[in-house]
Amino acid sequence: MRLIGVLLFAALFSSEVAANLFMKSDMEKRIHNNDDHQCPQLEKRLCPEGVVYLGRCFTFVSQKMDWKSAEAHCQNLAPGSHLASIHCKEQFDIMISIIPKVKEKHITTWIGLNDIKTEGIHVWIDDSPTDFTKWYSGEPNNGGNEDCVQIADKKTIGWNDESCRLKYPFICSQKLSCS
Numbered sequence: 001m002r003l004i005g006v007l008l009f010a011a012l013f014s015s016e017v018a019a020n021l022f023m024k025s026d027m028e029k030r031i032h033n034n035d036d037h038q039c040p041q042l043e044k045r046l047c048p049e050g051v052v053y054l055g056r057c058f059t060f061v062s063q064k065m066d067w068k069s070a071e072a073h074c075q076n077l078a079p080g081s082h083l084a085s086i087h088c089k090e091q092f093d094i095m096i097s098i099i100p101k102v103k104e105k106h107i108t109t110w111i112g113l114n115d116i117k118t119e120g121i122h123v124w125i126d127d128s129p130t131d132f133t134k135w136y137s138g139e140p141n142n143g144g145n146e147d148c149v150q151i152a153d154k155k156t157i158g159w160n161d162e163s164c165r166l167k168y169p170f171i172c173s174q175k176l177s178c179s
């Protein structure tokens with residue numbers, strides 16, 4: 001009899017724990033959904049001309065600048081802004097989607113990758129890890145001292161190192177407060 005009582009108590013207790021857990025996770029889900037609902041609207045307002053990806057606003061700037069001037073332009077937009085860094089294929093595809101095309105080809109565009117400090121060691125200007133690359137075959141070739149990286153659209157689309165002094169449009173990346 002005592003054993004049945006213990007088992008009954010255990011069953012009641014565990015169902016109560018399960019119910020609490022369910023309510024908790026349900027509440028977390030609702031809070032999360034609420035955040036999800038509000039943040040994109042806020043992000044869109046903070047990033048009216050760009051595209052939002054993982055809490056950052058990426059904006060294509062059509063003005064042609066040398067790489068260092070382009071980086072200075074990005075830094076002036078907001079604290080922590082830089083030329084864009086790219087960390088996966090999905091993000092690369094999104095970056096391509098904001099680059100305009102001329103005669104079916106994307107305009108050549110600076111990004112934040114460079115080997116200015118140490119030849120052959122390519123790093124992002126925003127100090128994020130170099131965990132993804134999309135080099136054209138044969139690139140980077142440092143042809144005539146090329147230390148800055150661009151997205152170029154030839155037969156396919158990929159990265160090329162180029163002279164930092166040449167002027168191209170660029171993509172700025174700005175961290176948003178809602179992330």
Ligand SMILES: [Ca+2]
Pocket residue numbers: 115119120142145146147148161
């Ligand atoms: Ca180089």
Ligand SMILES: [Ca+2]
Pocket residue numbers: 139140141142143146160161162
């Ligand atoms: Ca090159």
